[in-house]
Amino acid sequence: MSAGARPLGPVPAGFGAIDGELAIAGLRASELVARAGNTPLFVYSAALIRARVTELRQALPARVALHYAVKANPFAPLLALLAELVDGFDIASGGELALALAAGIAPGRISFAGPGKRDDELAAALAAGVTINLESEGEAARALAIAASLGLRARLAIRVNPDFDLKGSGMKMGGGAKPFGVDAALVPALARHIVAQGAEWRGFHIFAGSQSLDAEAIITAQRETLALAMRLAAEAGVALVHCNLGGGFGIPYFAGDQRLDLPRIGAALDAGLPALPARFADTGFCVELGRYLVGEAGVYLTRIVDRKHSHGETFLVCDGGLHHQLAASGNFGTVVRRNYPLANASRFAAPAEEIATVVGCLCTPMDRLAERAHLPQSAVGDLVALFCAGAYGASASPAAFLGHSPAAEMLV
Amino acid sequence: MSAGARPLGPVPAGFGAIDGELAIAGLRASELVARAGNTPLFVYSAALIRARVTELRQALPARVALHYAVKANPFAPLLALLAELVDGFDIASGGELALALAAGIAPGRISFAGPGKRDDELAAALAAGVTINLESEGEAARALAIAASLGLRARLAIRVNPDFDLKGSGMKMGGGAKPFGVDAALVPALARHIVAQGAEWRGFHIFAGSQSLDAEAIITAQRETLALAMRLAAEAGVALVHCNLGGGFGIPYFAGDQRLDLPRIGAALDAGLPALPARFADTGFCVELGRYLVGEAGVYLTRIVDRKHSHGETFLVCDGGLHHQLAASGNFGTVVRRNYPLANASRFAAPAEEIATVVGCLCTPMDRLAERAHLPQSAVGDLVALFCAGAYGASASPAAFLGHSPAAEMLV
Numbered sequence: 001m002s003a004g005a006r007p008l009g010p011v012p013a014g015f016g017a018i019d020g021e022l023a024i025a026g027l028r029a030s031e032l033v034a035r036a037g038n039t040p041l042f043v044y045s046a047a048l049i050r051a052r053v054t055e056l057r058q059a060l061p062a063r064v065a066l067h068y069a070v071k072a073n074p075f076a077p078l079l080a081l082l083a084e085l086v087d088g089f090d091i092a093s094g095g096e097l098a099l100a101l102a103a104g105i106a107p108g109r110i111s112f113a114g115p116g117k118r119d120d121e122l123a124a125a126l127a128a129g130v131t132i133n134l135e136s137e138g139e140a141a142r143a144l145a146i147a148a149s150l151g152l153r154a155r156l157a158i159r160v161n162p163d164f165d166l167k168g169s170g171m172k173m174g175g176g177a178k179p180f181g182v183d184a185a186l187v188p189a190l191a192r193h194i195v196a197q198g199a200e201w202r203g204f205h206i207f208a209g210s211q212s213l214d215a216e217a218i219i220t221a222q223r224e225t226l227a228l229a230m231r232l233a234a235e236a237g238v239a240l241v242h243c244n245l246g247g248g249f250g251i252p253y254f255a256g257d258q259r260l261d262l263p264r265i266g267a268a269l270d271a272g273l274p275a276l277p278a279r280f281a282d283t284g285f286c287v288e289l290g291r292y293l294v295g296e297a298g299v300y301l302t303r304i305v306d307r308k309h310s311h312g313e314t315f316l317v318c319d320g321g322l323h324h325q326l327a328a329s330g331n332f333g334t335v336v337r338r339n340y341p342l343a344n345a346s347r348f349a350a351p352a353e354e355i356a357t358v359v360g361c362l363c364t365p366m367d368r369l370a371e372r373a374h375l376p377q378s379a380v381g382d383l384v385a386l387f388c389a390g391a392y393g394a395s396a397s398p399a400a401f402l403g404h405s406p407a408a409e410m411l412v
Numbered sequence: 413m414s415a416g417a418r419p420l421g422p423v424p425a426g427f428g429a430i431d432g433e434l435a436i437a438g439l440r441a442s443e444l445v446a447r448a449g450n451t452p453l454f455v456y457s458a459a460l461i462r463a464r465v466t467e468l469r470q471a472l473p474a475r476v477a478l479h480y481a482v483k484a485n486p487f488a489p490l491l492a493l494l495a496e497l498v499d500g501f502d503i504a505s506g507g508e509l510a511l512a513l514a515a516g517i518a519p520g521r522i523s524f525a526g527p528g529k530r531d532d533e534l535a536a537a538l539a540a541g542v543t544i545n546l547e548s549e550g551e552a553a554r555a556l557a558i559a560a561s562l563g564l565r566a567r568l569a570i571r572v573n574p575d576f577d578l579k580g581s582g583m584k585m586g587g588g589a590k591p592f593g594v595d596a597a598l599v600p601a602l603a604r605h606i607v608a609q610g611a612e613w614r615g616f617h618i619f620a621g622s623q624s625l626d627a628e629a630i631i632t633a634q635r636e637t638l639a640l641a642m643r644l645a646a647e648a649g650v651a652l653v654h655c656n657l658g659g660g661f662g663i664p665y666f667a668g669d670q671r672l673d674l675p676r677i678g679a680a681l682d683a684g685l686p687a688l689p690a691r692f693a694d695t696g697f698c699v700e701l702g703r704y705l706v707g708e709a710g711v712y713l714t715r716i717v718d719r720k721h722s723h724g725e726t727f728l729v730c731d732g733g734l735h736h737q738l739a740a741s742g743n744f745g746t747v748v749r750r751n752y753p754l755a756n757a758s759r760f761a762a763p764a765e766e767i768a769t770v771v772g773c774l775c776t777p778m779d780r781l782a783e784r785a786h787l788p789q790s791a792v793g794d795l796v797a798l799f800c801a802g803a804y805g806a807s808a809s810p811a812a813f814l815g816h817s818p819a820a821e822m823l824v
């Protein structure tokens with residue numbers, strides 16, 4: 001890296017070069033853009049998603065099911081692929097319910113978490129036979145009333161607000177006062193009430209945080225989650241039918257980030273689960289992952305439209321930007337902006353020769369894709385690849401901002 | 413304010429109460445929601461926009477035209493209203509060009525700024541007869557070539573990257589190395605080249621920053637802008653046909669923010685412009701405003717779906733959230749989160765009695781609409797109003813995030 005350059009995040013494994021160009025799933029970037037008709041474009045690699053699932057299946061005990069958090073990426077072909085690969089799906093809205101059902105996912109594999117579920121969303125989910133992860137006592141009352149009015153037996157689990165959080169987590173979801181879940185102390189009474197009301201009891205959903213790269217922190221959170229779930233079931237006098245251990249498995253976005261030690265997490269679960277008391281022999285366990293399943297499998301491709309110099313600095317202006325990849329611009333809940341992994345896709349095999357700041361086409365100083373990146377000499381027309389774009393990209397960005405077209409999406 | 417409460421931003425003037433409920437343009441919040449059919453809903457007050465334009469016309473010299481930056485809010489009925497009220501429109505994409513033309517705005521009133529204009533966008537704008545604010549020498553070459561290939565005379569202005577910035581600005585757009593505009597030192601040669609190529613020369617666009625509440629800083633930036641434009645025109649030996657003085661007029665979002673002293677800015681312009689040398693007698697001047705014209709005229713209405721307690725804190729969970737109002741959640745380019753102005757619209761006239769954190773329906777801790785706000789005792793079903801929602805709201809938020817429906821929009 002030259003003096004003055006800022007480091008780029010690590011390019012995920014699994015991408016190659018053909019004739020010097022970035023290749024995704026054996027297809028050159030320019031070929032993918034030609035197929036889509038234009039830039040900008042999100043490309044998701046089915047092979048990389050399959051490989052990640054295989055890796056997880058090998059690392060985790062067979063007893064731990066794999067759930068996908070649809071919010072990470074709801075692209076329909078990707079959901080259809082995951083329907084073949086994972087066991088369950090967690091949705092966060094009525095819109096995601098419709099997407100999951102349209103992807104052919106059986107309602108019995110779907111659970112619905114999230115604060116602020118509206119009555120119409122609860123009704124649709126209950127009618128479909130989806131498990132509701134209740135976020136509050138008020139929501140429990142509404143769900144029971146709606147099920148009764150529909151003449152249905154509600155499938156209900158409780159999302160627990162644990163008294164601990166996931167250390168080193170990008171986003172803490174538990175610990176202290178939170179809008180998510182029911183405080184642990186209030187859970188036993190609510191669980192008894194739900195069972196007494198004749199609902200189908202589905203257990204607990206406990207989510208302590210997300211985007212952690214620290215295996216030891218995840219192991220600790222899983223151990224605490226397991227202990228909490230068993231204690232709450234015992235206190236409530238209900239069976240622990242199912243326990244969603246949450247997620248939190250992070251991916252490396254920034255220079256210096258170390259990959260998560262997945263085998264270590266798997267080994268800890270493998271050691272802990274068989275040691276559970278006999279009354280948990282039939283308990284179903286799962287981890288719920290979004291970003292970890294699909295984040296590194298996605299690449300955002302955008303084209304350099306302008307190359308300019310200002311006060312001694314070089315700017316590469318692209319036809320994409322934060323309207324498609326908000327988090328990469330450093331403006332989505334980030335305090336300090338750091339560079340995501342990025343490359344000149346047209347010159348993927350070329351050595352770095354210049355320092356350039358890569359910006360998007362939005363007329364705002366927030367629209368930066370890479371700050372002072374060390375790149376090959378880049379020209380107008382070159383394709384730029386922004387990696388780690390498979391999760392919280394297209395669907396989590398302000399697509400209508402400044403009136404540009406939405407990005408195309410493609411699963412290859 | 414009770415101990416432990418965090419202050420809310422100031423509710424803009426012009427809103428009243430009917431039967432204790434928030435009224436916008438004389439209509440109760442519940443009536444507006446009934447008209448829209450559902451929450452969440454953006455309501456924009458035409459009366460408040462008209463009043464703001466009147467205020468500007470009174471404060472600014474008649475010689476200074478008023479331009480609207482479409483990016484602030486491209487809602488079609490609002491554009492149609494502004495088409496009657498202001499003089500010019502600045503667009504930032506081919507999409508905004510289509511919206512402006514659809515609103516019946518004459519192309520001669522439109523200018524197109526923004527980095528990364530694609531060839532197809534340039535072609536559409538040139539064909540329509542829109543003025544292009546050139547962001548670089550490369551863009552100038554492309555625009556001239558496209559115009560030649562279309563057999564058209566291009567209407568071209570240069571966006572200048574000034575050597576100064578707007579002090580106290582929320583977003584600095586000038587000063588030092590920037591992706592916006594052409595460095596001042598390079599402008600005279602480019603202006604001569606454009607004129608020599610036979611283009612219709614339209615002058616300069618100089619934008620030093622945005623969202624400033626400091627009249628003195630804006631006056632200084634305008635004075636420097638004027639001096640720079642005159643110097644560049646003289647150096648280039650071209651007429652200063654038109655000079656866009658930029659914007660930067662901010663609105664109060666947060667507790668303690670003071671309103672911009674508009675009459676003071678107007679008085680300074682009124683004193684400065686007549687003193688210009690005679691060769692600028694025919695120069696057209698404008699200020700370009702987005703947020704200042706429409707920001708305070710908009711209210712985002714969302715309904716409380718759940719009321720819950722966690723570890724001693726009260727949470728009001730709404731059916732809206734950061735997917736419609738990203739900036740208000742504090743996650744759009746903000747380092748320190750502060751509360752926007754917010755109220756219980758159903759109990760607008762009621763005294764504050766409790767401290768509650770107002771969150772959205774997204775399953776992420778980022779989705780906070782107000783942190784520890786001092787509010788009337790609030791119930792499920794109440795409407796919540798988030799103010800200052802007229803600019804950079806609906807179109808600048810990740811609407812598809814978590815699969816919720818887009819918000820309705822309404823001009824009343």
